[in-house]
Amino acid sequence: MKILANDGISQKGISLLEKNGFDVITTNVAQEQLGHFINKNEVTGLLVRSATKVNKDLIDACPNLKLVGRGGVGMDNIDVEYAHKKGIQVINTPSASSLSVAELVFAHLYGGVRFLYDANRNMPLEGDSKFKQLKKSYGNGKELAGKTLGIIGFGRIGQAVAKLALGAGMKVVFFDPLLDDVSLTLSFFDGQSVTFHLKKTDKEELLRISDFITVHVPAQKNYVLGKKEFDLMKDGVGIINAARGGVIDEVALVDALESDKVSFAGMDVYESEPRPEIRILMHPKISLTPHIGGATNEAQDRIGIELAEQIISHFK
Numbered sequence: 001m002k003i004l005a006n007d008g009i010s011q012k013g014i015s016l017l018e019k020n021g022f023d024v025i026t027t028n029v030a031q032e033q034l035g036h037f038i039n040k041n042e043v044t045g046l047l048v049r050s051a052t053k054v055n056k057d058l059i060d061a062c063p064n065l066k067l068v069g070r071g072g073v074g075m076d077n078i079d080v081e082y083a084h085k086k087g088i089q090v091i092n093t094p095s096a097s098s099l100s101v102a103e104l105v106f107a108h109l110y111g112g113v114r115f116l117y118d119a120n121r122n123m124p125l126e127g128d129s130k131f132k133q134l135k136k137s138y139g140n141g142k143e144l145a146g147k148t149l150g151i152i153g154f155g156r157i158g159q160a161v162a163k164l165a166l167g168a169g170m171k172v173v174f175f176d177p178l179l180d181d182v183s184l185t186l187s188f189f190d191g192q193s194v195t196f197h198l199k200k201t202d203k204e205e206l207l208r209i210s211d212f213i214t215v216h217v218p219a220q221k222n223y224v225l226g227k228k229e230f231d232l233m234k235d236g237v238g239i240i241n242a243a244r245g246g247v248i249d250e251v252a253l254v255d256a257l258e259s260d261k262v263s264f265a266g267m268d269v270y271e272s273e274p275r276p277e278i279r280i281l282m283h284p285k286i287s288l289t290p291h292i293g294g295a296t297n298e299a300q301d302r303i304g305i306e307l308a309e310q311i312i313s314h315f316k
């Protein structure tokens with residue numbers, strides 16, 4: 001059986017598949033040529049990340065496709081319902097990248113409260129006075145410890161973020177329409193553990209009391225944070241979006257940054273991807289990353305292995 005990993009797959013995933021008799025192709029075929037390539041090479045399993053779109057057109061063009069695997073969490077680039085209708089199995093790896101996304105959220109948070117994104121851009125090549133001036137302008141940083149982190153969406157990634165926050169000495173509040181109380185156990189390297197019991201907070205209350213807000217929900221039809229929500233927030237709040245573009249209204253976000261309602265934003269995903277709007281790209285109070293939440297060696301290894309194991313058990 002031939003598998004095309006069109007957006008790449010870790011070597012560990014490839015090796016496991018090959019050891020079990022699968023033929024793995026790792027070429028990146030352009031969207032327009034994908035249907036032709038799949039048919040010509042008799043590919044029956046297509047693996048993707050977020051770049052390749054598995055839409056109705058592609059599914060219709062590939063009648064011999066039996067499985068689509070998403071290396072990652074979000075399935076918004078796959079027409080899952082239509083694939084199922086055509087008898088195609090669709091799989092993903094819902095938990096393999098949670099910790100990596102959570103760590104990126106913290107990279108944005110720690111970077112935000114100490115102005116790292118701006119300091120990097122502005123460090124002078126020479127000149128004592130410019131250095132002194134920057135030292136002063138970045139002289140009112142904040143500690144995360146003791147502050148309140150509001151987490152909207154409390155699935156695997158939201159909970160992984162919460163664990164890091166609790167470990168960093170933050171107070172955590174969460175809102176998730178599907179959950180009430182959650183117990184989280186933090187395990188330490190020496191085998192000790194601590195369990196925290198968290199109660200769901202009302203969304204409005206979360207917006208009012210949080211010093212930082214991070215969103216961890218799937219792709220949405222409506223904004224989760226727009227003008228109405230920004231208006232309710234504390235002055236100087238920090239905002240993180242490592243979930244999906246379209247979850248936060250970017251026009252309202254830029255307005256809130258300009259009025260100092262929001263002090264900084266950390267963004268890994270954009271309403272317009274892969275080319276974010278220029279006002280987002282150039283904004284001095286936004287820390288930007290190019291959709292790399294799950295892009296660590298560890299997460300990609302776990303993803304590759306999990307995909308391979310699911311494929312092996314499905315076809316054997």
Ligand SMILES: O=C(O)[C@H](O)COP(=O)(O)O
Pocket residue numbers: 049050051071072073074075097291292293294295
């Ligand atoms: O949904 C996901 O798993 C993340 O957004 C990662 O997307 P990527 O696989 O394109 O990096």
